Amino acid sequence: MQPWIIKLDADQNVFYLYADSTRLTPEVDPFARQQMITQGTFLEYVRVAGLKFGYKTDIELFPAGEYDEHNLIDSMNNRPVAKITIAKTEPQDNALYDFIFTPDTNRAAYRKTEPTVKQIADLQAANTFKNISLQFYQDKNNLDKLSAYAMAGAKIESGVHRISAESANVFRANEYQKNKYRYGFSVEGQGTTGIMKPVLQGLVTLMPSLNGEKSSAALFVRSTQAEVDNTPVYAMIVTADNSRILQVESGMLYSRLVLTAHAQGFVQQPLSQVLEEYPEMAEQYNQVHADYAPGNGTIQMFYRMGQPTKPFPLSMRRDVTDLIK
Numbered sequence: 001m002q003p004w005i006i007k008l009d010a011d012q013n014v015f016y017l018y019a020d021s022t023r024l025t026p027e028v029d030p031f032a033r034q035q036m037i038t039q040g041t042f043l044e045y046v047r048v049a050g051l052k053f054g055y056k057t058d059i060e061l062f063p064a065g066e067y068d069e070h071n072l073i074d075s076m077n078n079r080p081v082a083k084i085t086i087a088k089t090e091p092q093d094n095a096l097y098d099f100i101f102t103p104d105t106n107r108a109a110y111r112k113t114e115p116t117v118k119q120i121a122d123l124q125a126a127n128t129f130k131n132i133s134l135q136f137y138q139d140k141n142n143l144d145k146l147s148a149y150a151m152a153g154a155k156i157e158s159g160v161h162r163i164s165a166e167s168a169n170v171f172r173a174n175e176y177q178k179n180k181y182r183y184g185f186s187v188e189g190q191g192t193t194g195i196m197k198p199v200l201q202g203l204v205t206l207m208p209s210l211n212g213e214k215s216s217a218a219l220f221v222r223s224t225q226a227e228v229d230n231t232p233v234y235a236m237i238v239t240a241d242n243s244r245i246l247q248v249e250s251g252m253l254y255s256r257l258v259l260t261a262h263a264q265g266f267v268q269q270p271l272s273q274v275l276e277e278y279p280e281m282a283e284q285y286n287q288v289h290a291d292y293a294p295g296n297g298t299i300q301m302f303y304r305m306g307q308p309t310k311p312f313p314l315s316m317r318r319d320v321t322d323l324i325k
Ligand SMILES: Cc1cc2nc3c(=O)[nH]c(=O)nc-3n(C[C@H](O)[C@H](O)[C@H](O)COP(=O)(O)O)c2cc1C
Pocket: 001, 034, 035, 037, 038, 041, 102, 103, 104, 105, 106, 107, 269, 270, 271, 272, 273, 313, 314, 315, 316
C-alpha cells in the first residue's frame, strides 16, 4: 500500500513522516500493526540513503506523542510517526545502499545452503534495538513446526472472503492499471517474468474469473507449500511489548535485515498470516505466540530466508513526489 506521507518543515533540515490513514487494510491488519512496521521500513531506507549521500539522520519517533488508540485515524492524521532531522556529514561508502533498489521479497524456492555462524552473527549485529529480539531457526524440528504454521496461516487466510476481497481490490491486472495506481499486487508478485508476464496479464484482464477467489486461494496455498518446502532458515522479530514504537522499530530492523541479507547473497520473504489479529486466525496466533514468544512478547515479523534459486522482478512504487504533502 506504500502508506507514507511526508510533510516538509519550514526548517529545511527537518521533515515528518505520517502514516497514511487512507491506505489501511483493516481486514488483514485490524490494529494497523503492519501499517506501523511499514513506517519503519521507510525510515530505515531514509537512514541508509542519508549515509550514502552524506546526511546523518536523527530519527525521533512519535515526537508529538504516541497515538490515542481510541481515535486512531485522527491520531494518524495529526501525529507524525517520526521527525527526521538531517545534518551534513561526509558521504560514506555504504554496502547496503544498492540493495534498496532490488526487490525486498523473493517468493521462489530457496537453496538448501544454510548461513554460516558468522553470517548469522552479522545479521544479529544489525539488531541494535532495545526490547527487540531476533531468532533464527535452522533445526529440523523448528523448520517443520514453522512450516506447519505458515501452511495453516495460508489455508485460513485464503478461506476468509472479506480478506480475499480486500486484496482483490488492489490487484493490478495489467500495465495500464499498474501505471495508474503504482501500488498493490500484480503478476510480478509470484515471480512472473519474460513472455509469461504479458500472457498472464492478457488472460486475467480478459477473463478476470481466472484470478477469482477460488483460484487465487488455491494458488496461494500451493505457492506457500512450495515456499516452505524450500526454506533452510526461518526467523522471527519479537518485541517485549506491542507498543507503536516497537512496531515501527521492528520495521526498521526488518529492512536492515533485508539489506544485510541481500549483501550476503540471501533473500527473504515474510509469512505474516499467523501473526494477523482477525478472529479466524486467533487460535494459530495464540499457539505461535505461546511457542515462540512466551512471556507476553509479540512476534512482529516471521520470515523465511535462503539463497535464491531465481531473481525476482521489481514491483510497483509510488512516485516520491506523490508522498509529499
Ligand atoms: C509488515 C509487512 C508484512 C509483509 N507480509 C508479507 C507476506 O505475508 N507475504 C509476502 O509474500 N510478503 C510480505 N511482505 C512483503 C511485501 O509484500 C513486499 O516485499 C513489499 O511490498 C516490497 O515489495 P518488493 O518485495 O517487490 O520490493 C510484507 C511486508 C511488510 C512490511
